[in-house]
Amino acid sequence: MTTSSSAARTYGRIGVWRSGPLLTPDLAAGIEQLGYGTLWIGGSPDADLAIAATLLNATEHLRIATGIVNIWKSPAAEVAASFHRLERTHPGRFTLGIGIGHREALGDRYQKPFAALVAYLDALDAEGVPVGRRVVSALGPRTLALSAERSAGTHPYMTTAAHTRFARGVVGPDALVAPEQRMVANTDVAASRATARTFLSRYLALSNYRRTLQSHGFSAADLNDGATDEAVDALVPHGTPAVLAAAVQSHLDAGADHVCVQILPAQEDPLPALASLASELGLR
Numbered sequence: 001m002t003t004s005s006s007a008a009r010t011y012g013r014i015g016v017w018r019s020g021p022l023l024t025p026d027l028a029a030g031i032e033q034l035g036y037g038t039l040w041i042g043g044s045p046d047a048d049l050a051i052a053a054t055l056l057n058a059t060e061h062l063r064i065a066t067g068i069v070n071i072w073k074s075p076a077a078e079v080a081a082s083f084h085r086l087e088r089t090h091p092g093r094f095t096l097g098i099g100i101g102h103r104e105a106l107g108d109r110y111q112k113p114f115a116a117l118v119a120y121l122d123a124l125d126a127e128g129v130p131v132g133r134r135v136v137s138a139l140g141p142r143t144l145a146l147s148a149e150r151s152a153g154t155h156p157y158m159t160t161a162a163h164t165r166f167a168r169g170v171v172g173p174d175a176l177v178a179p180e181q182r183m184v185a186n187t188d189v190a191a192s193r194a195t196a197r198t199f200l201s202r203y204l205a206l207s208n209y210r211r212t213l214q215s216h217g218f219s220a221a222d223l224n225d226g227a228t229d230e231a232v233d234a235l236v237p238h239g240t241p242a243v244l245a246a247a248v249q250s251h252l253d254a255g256a257d258h259v260c261v262q263i264l265p266a267q268e269d270p271l272p273a274l275a276s277l278a279s280e281l282g283l284r
Contacts, residue, residue: 007153007257010063011095012037013246016274017067017180019043020051020071021148021267025058030271031063035283040067040097040155040180040260047074049082049094067180067260068099068137071105071120078185080127093242095159096129097155099137114142120258121150135149135178139163139212141170148175153257156180158209160234161250162216168255176256179251184238187271192238195265196281197226200235235266244273248281 015038016031023041024224031039031189039059044258045051045066055064071174079096086094098120099187100113124134136147136156144167147154153176154167164179182199184192203209204223213223213235222231237247244261251259263270 004244007178009064011178011258012063013252013258014176014278015040015063015065015178016270016284017042017260017262018270019266020045023051023055025054027271028058028062028064030054031225031274032059033273034274034278036062036278038063038065038095038106038178038260038272040065040150042067042262043071043205044068044073044101047078047082047255049079049086052082052086052094053089056086061093063093065135066097067157067198070101071098071116072101076120076123077127080124080129083129084127084131094133095152096134097137098124098134099155100143102230112147112240117143117146120148121146122156138167139208140222144170148172152176153178155260158182158203158235159212160216161211161254164251164256165254174256177256178260179256180260180262182236182238182252182262182264183244184248184265185241185244187239189238192236193229193232194231196236196238199264200227200232207259241276243278247281248277255262 014036016036020041020043024085028039039062041051053066083096097283100117132149132152134153135153136151138144138147139156144154149169155178157180159179184195186192218231222228237244248259263273
């Protein structure tokens with residue numbers, strides 16, 4: 001399946017996803033040197049987008065994106081002001097990714113999430129944030145369609161290539177599809193699965209991810225009680241750079257324009273694994 005050449009030029013084929021508190025200027029510079037096109041800031045960065053400014057200052061051409069700003073946490077007017085500040089200092093290099101987060105984390109605040117997302121996009125429109133410079137984290141068909149209508153496209157998290165194929169079918173040929181793909185750069189099967197299960201323990205308890213995974217190839221039994229080995233391996237590939245590159249390629253083959261990789265365990269230095277993967281993928 002072909003992807004948008006303009007999106008590939010903008011974001012690069014491959015990027016990196018990493019929690020904001022774990023990002024440093026030196027790491028961003030290293031990621032840029034390895035040939036990755038975009039660095040995605042995870043963990044709901046604050047509305048001032050100070051971390052984005054720091055990373056932009058530390059690099060020359062690497063695109064910085066949020067994956068994602070939580071609409072319940074960061075007021076749209078403040079985020080828009082931060083966007084325009086970044087645009088003045090680093091024109092064309094920042095993309096605003098937004099999303100609705102998780103019902104379990106927000107409790108009573110999480111009401112009418114689709115309407116809240118539409119209202120947030122309306123506010124970004126009013127504040128002059130260009131449609132083409134924002135993306136929406138979307139999983140289901142309604143939000144995916146909205147991402148294509150009201151932004152450059154979608155940045156799905158905790159999905160597989162099966163969902164990427166589904167997302168492409170919903171958003172059409174022109175919208176950006178930029179999924180995250182988590183992985184463990186370790187050939188020790190038992191250790192890799194232990195790392196993966198530690199990571200998955202949080203996400204498999206969240207209803208939106210479970211619902212999406214069960215709609216795209218997994219049963220409840222696959223995901224219960226720490227998940228089966230087969231489900232763990234499918235959700236968090238592990239092994240040699242060639243194996244990990246194949247996991248990335250599966251998203252591209254399914255219609256992704258750009259795939260951002262997350263190296264686990266998150267607390268370890270990701271650059272050695274990213275260097276091996278970059279070489280395997282021909283990024284440098």
